[in-house]
Structure formats: structure tokens, C-alpha cells
Amino acid sequence: MSHPPLDARLEAVLSLICADTHADIGSDHAHLPIRLIWEGRIGRGVIVELNPGPLALARRNVVRARLEGVLEVREGDGFDPLAPGEVESASVTGMGAGTIAGILRRAGERRPPALVLQPNDSPAPIRVWAREHGYHLRAERLIPGYWPYPVLRLEQAGGEDPAYAGLPLAAALRYGPHLLREGSPVLRRQVWADVVRLTPLAAPGRTAQTELETAQAALEVLGGNGQ
Structure with a gap:
């Protein structure tokens, strides 16, 4: 059976997961946990999905992959269907950073020691949350x-x-400390685009002024011109 395809962002998520037990929260089609099992990155997985359509799809795909013995699909919201200490790591992908941070806050003792997260917008709220919660x-x-x-x-x-x-x-909170140090071309383009976008909007006392100063500080770390 061919491995389910993942887009580039989920391939990146996959590459950062390695655990005996893992939960994928809001899994949708369950392609990520199926690949994690097939590639030996996890030994057992729990798939959590709240919405009926994706829940049924995840169950079908697990059965089709003949992985019912190692992948369990549970209906529920966030980490609610998990017991404290049940999994070593978890992934939450494809949601807004504020939504992900809210899920993590509500998880309490069910939250595992390792997390791989892929927000669809600025990850600053997640970085702030992590610093405040010992991650x-x-x-x-x-x-x-x-x-x-x-x-x-x-x-x-x-x-x-x-x-x-x-x-x-x-x-560092806005753009990412590791990303700033690595200075990837994707980040350089993002920071430079922010500088260009914010420069005509900036004025003392405006939010755009603070954001511009943040982007300029990032540009300095990256070594000048972002292009």
C-alpha cells in the first residue's frame, strides 16, 4: 500500500516527531499518524477529532491502512479524550496560533512533555505560552x-x-529564535516584506511603529538586507 501523501508543512511536522506514544489532535484525514507508524517514528498513536465528517474519514483511513491495532481514533475536543501521562508527545496542526494556545492551556495534566505545532498564522502566541509554561x-x-x-x-x-x-x-517571539539564527531565505523574505509593508504605516504611538521596530531588529540579527 502506498504511503498517504503529505504536503510540505506536514512533512516538516513528521520530521520533528519521534516517540513511543503520540497523539494527533484535530487529525482530519489521519494521514500524519498513519505515516508516523509506517515510518517507525511512533509505536502507538491516538487520533483525536471533534467533527463528525473528519472523524469518520480518519476511522476509514485507519481501517484501510490496517492499523487498528496501533492507531486508535477517539472523538473529542483537544486533549479531553486522553488520560494524563498516556502519550509522550502530541501534534496540533492547521489551526490559528491563538486556537492552538487555547487547546494547550485547557489540556492541563493531559498535556505531554513534547509538542509539535504548526499554526496557520504568526506563532508568537505559542512562543509566549511556551515560555510561561515551562516548554x-x-x-x-x-x-x-x-x-x-x-x-x-x-x-x-x-x-x-x-x-x-x-x-x-x-x-525572537515574532520570528523565532532558531529561525533568526539560521537566517533562512524564507524568513529573510518574510521580515523584509514586513519592513516594506509597515514603513508607510508607522508613526509614533501606532501599533505599526512597534511592529516595524520588531521587524527592523530581526533584520539586524539577519545581517541587513532581507532580500
């Missing part, structure tokens, strides 16, 4: 697509997150 940012990707898709891996750890050391905090 360190271990890896980041920025995948070109309809817009640049960020992918983050967080792991529970004590103390200050070393990823942010020596960087302007506002720029």
Missing part, C-alpha cells in the same frame, strides 16, 4: 506555501529557554 523551543521550521508555515517543536524543561539568549526578545 523550551527545541526546533523550528519555516515552510514556503500559500504563506510561510511555521513548525515548532517544544519540550518540557526547567529554567529559562536558552533559545532566546542574546536575541532581541520581541523579534
Whole structure:
């Protein structure tokens, strides 16, 4: 049986997951957990889906892949269908960053020590949440697509997150500390586009002024011209 295809953002999510037990929250078609099993990245998976259509689709795809013994599909909201400590890691993809942060806040003791997250907009709320809840940012990707898709891996750890050391905090939260250090072309284009967009809007006291200063600080870390 051929492996279910994943787009570039979910391939990036896949590459950052490795655990014995993993939950995919809001899985939709279940292609990601199926691939995780087939590629040996997880030993057992729990698929959580709230909406009836995607829930039925996930169940059909798991049966079609003959993985009922290692992938369990559960109906529910966020981490509610999981027991505390049941999984080592979890993924939440394809939602707004604010929605993902809300799911993580509500998870409480059900939240596992490793998280791989792919928001569809600025991941700043997730980075802020992680710093406040004892998760360190271990890896980041920025995948070109309809817009640049960020992918983050967080792991529970004590103390200050070393990823942010020596960087302007506002720029690191907005654009990502690892991404700023790596200076990928995708990030350079994004920061430069922000500078161009915000420059005519900026004036003292305006939100655009603060955002422009953040983008300019990021540009400085990247070494000048973002193009």
C-alpha cells in the first residue's frame, strides 16, 4: 500500500516527531499518524477529532491502512479524550496560533512533555505560552506555501529557554529564535516584506511603529538586507 501523501508543512511536522506514544489532535484525514507508524517514528498513536465528517474519514483511513491495532481514533475536543501521562508527545496542526494556545492551556495534566505545532498564522502566541509554561523551543521550521508555515517543536524543561539568549526578545517571539539564527531565505523574505509593508504605516504611538521596530531588529540579527 502506498504511503498517504503529505504536503510540505506536514512533512516538516513528521520530521520533528519521534516517540513511543503520540497523539494527533484535530487529525482530519489521519494521514500524519498513519505515516508516523509506517515510518517507525511512533509505536502507538491516538487520533483525536471533534467533527463528525473528519472523524469518520480518519476511522476509514485507519481501517484501510490496517492499523487498528496501533492507531486508535477517539472523538473529542483537544486533549479531553486522553488520560494524563498516556502519550509522550502530541501534534496540533492547521489551526490559528491563538486556537492552538487555547487547546494547550485547557489540556492541563493531559498535556505531554513534547509538542509539535504548526499554526496557520504568526506563532508568537505559542512562543509566549511556551515560555510561561515551562516548554523550551527545541526546533523550528519555516515552510514556503500559500504563506510561510511555521513548525515548532517544544519540550518540557526547567529554567529559562536558552533559545532566546542574546536575541532581541520581541523579534525572537515574532520570528523565532532558531529561525533568526539560521537566517533562512524564507524568513529573510518574510521580515523584509514586513519592513516594506509597515514603513508607510508607522508613526509614533501606532501599533505599526512597534511592529516595524520588531521587524527592523530581526533584520539586524539577519545581517541587513532581507532580500
